[in-house]
Amino acid sequence: MTSASQALAEFAVGLSYERIPPEVIERAKDCLIDTVGACVFGAELPWSKTVIGYAERNSAPGQCSVLGTGIKLRAPFACLANGATAHAYELDCLCEPSVGIHPSAALAVPGLAVGQGRKRAGADVLAAVVAGYEVLYRIGDAARHSIEKLGFHSPGIVGVFGTAVVVGRLFGLNAQQMANAFGIAGSLSSGLMEFSRTGGMVKRLHLGRSAEGGFLAAVLARDGYTGPAGVFEGKFGVLNTFCRDADPARLTRDLGSDWHVLKTKIKRYACHSTAQIPVTVALQLKKTHGISGDDVAGMTIAANEKTVNQHAINEPKDLTMAQYSAPFCTSLALYLDPTDPRVFSEESLNHPGIRALAKSARVELHKTGSGFYTPACRVTLRLKNGKEVSAEGDDFKGTPTMPLTRPELLEKFLKLTAHHERSRAERLFGQLAAADKLADMSALDFAI
Numbered sequence: 001m002t003s004a005s006q007a008l009a010e011f012a013v014g015l016s017y018e019r020i021p022p023e024v025i026e027r028a029k030d031c032l033i034d035t036v037g038a039c040v041f042g043a044e045l046p047w048s049k050t051v052i053g054y055a056e057r058n059s060a061p062g063q064c065s066v067l068g069t070g071i072k073l074r075a076p077f078a079c080l081a082n083g084a085t086a087h088a089y090e091l092d093c094l095c096e097p098s099v100g101i102h103p104s105a106a107l108a109v110p111g112l113a114v115g116q117g118r119k120r121a122g123a124d125v126l127a128a129v130v131a132g133y134e135v136l137y138r139i140g141d142a143a144r145h146s147i148e149k150l151g152f153h154s155p156g157i158v159g160v161f162g163t164a165v166v167v168g169r170l171f172g173l174n175a176q177q178m179a180n181a182f183g184i185a186g187s188l189s190s191g192l193m194e195f196s197r198t199g200g201m202v203k204r205l206h207l208g209r210s211a212e213g214g215f216l217a218a219v220l221a222r223d224g225y226t227g228p229a230g231v232f233e234g235k236f237g238v239l240n241t242f243c244r245d246a247d248p249a250r251l252t253r254d255l256g257s258d259w260h261v262l263k264t265k266i267k268r269y270a271c272h273s274t275a276q277i278p279v280t281v282a283l284q285l286k287k288t289h290g291i292s293g294d295d296v297a298g299m300t301i302a303a304n305e306k307t308v309n310q311h312a313i314n315e316p317k318d319l320t321m322a323q324y325s326a327p328f329c330t331s332l333a334l335y336l337d338p339t340d341p342r343v344f345s346e347e348s349l350n351h352p353g354i355r356a357l358a359k360s361a362r363v364e365l366h367k368t369g370s371g372f373y374t375p376a377c378r379v380t381l382r383l384k385n386g387k388e389v390s391a392e393g394d395d396f397k398g399t400p401t402m403p404l405t406r407p408e409l410l411e412k413f414l415k416l417t418a419h420h421e422r423s424r425a426e427r428l429f430g431q432l433a434a435a436d437k438l439a440d441m442s443a444l445d446f447a448i
Contacts, residue, residue, distance in 0.1 A: 003229045004251040008135050009178035011255050012165045017127040024259045028126045033432045034093045034266050035086055035108035037416035040068035042088030047201040055081040064113040065446040076215045078113040084208030089270050090323045096265040096399045098373045099140030100154030105207035106162035107132045114170040115441035122438030128169040136162030137260035142250040145372040146243045156191020156206035157242050163214020171222050181218045183227015186238050188213030199317040266398040270341035274307045275329035280396040281379040282333040289389050293335035293353050298382040302366040304374040312363035322349050327361035424448040
């Protein structure tokens, strides 16, 4: 009987660029563009500089850019640094419906690093990203949203497998080597959710480590190292160790015919996915009723089970927790402009009005039921004049049903790279938007 890892490996190495629909390639390019923007912005942050400094001190000279800097490292250290900067400020893309994956750090980061280092064509990198996305999504989907319920951070657990596909393809692994890469990657999964309770910068590191780990797994497999065939569905495999009530059949369901890349979701605001719709609804109320945070006496957010259980953080201790907190981010939107990523700052964290409103906010389960990731959300504001206003939403600009156009994606890209030279940022955007035409990814200048 063929194992899931063998079936996924055969798909991953056998997928040709020509088989991929054009609209899927375009979404993969959107993922690359959004990731580069997030990395360039993230590279300026103090916690990112700590990781970049570690990588620079320990890497031999290389050909792979630390995005947003002039530093070039060997690929595994570039994966570590760029994976951490991609997720450094809650700006990296996701998917909808969510299955707990971050294609930015897991797929785009290693694709860009190895594409540069091995001078691969843009089409090769895009095909690798698509193959990795299809494998990665299915692993997250098979987990049935249970990873984080058990206290593990889903992107840190599953991201290594997506990276293994991308790196494995660009290094020319065969199906058996790719299956071994999966087996190795399973022992490199890591990431705990305690940051959501007591703070710390470490959440940002999880995605850097998963990219670094996936690279290691692919290279070791190429060189003959082996891993267990039952890494996914085995008794002590990922789905039975990091999950509960997983569905292994989802690992290979509609493989090669259902393109999950099209489910890519690009964030509108620099906060966790669960806060994107509450913030959008709060902005709608703010505009419709001509109010600001100073007019609000209290707030109730009705949302999904994940938001209630993991993101109802009323008094965040640091910026990581603040960006993870639905009450804080929604309160911030009533005082400031959340489309500017720079307002998610230490100054905002210590803003008396934002903190007071977030502290008093109530987060409850939405009437739609207990779906862990159900998008529907209702925000109710109790105003100081005695009135109550509310609005509901289940979408925001950037989701698959309301995707960003390329001009809108350029607008976000430039916001994230505005501290660099605009003309060079625009040129890089154009090159990434035409990545399928590039003969050599090393020709890209990421030091914008």
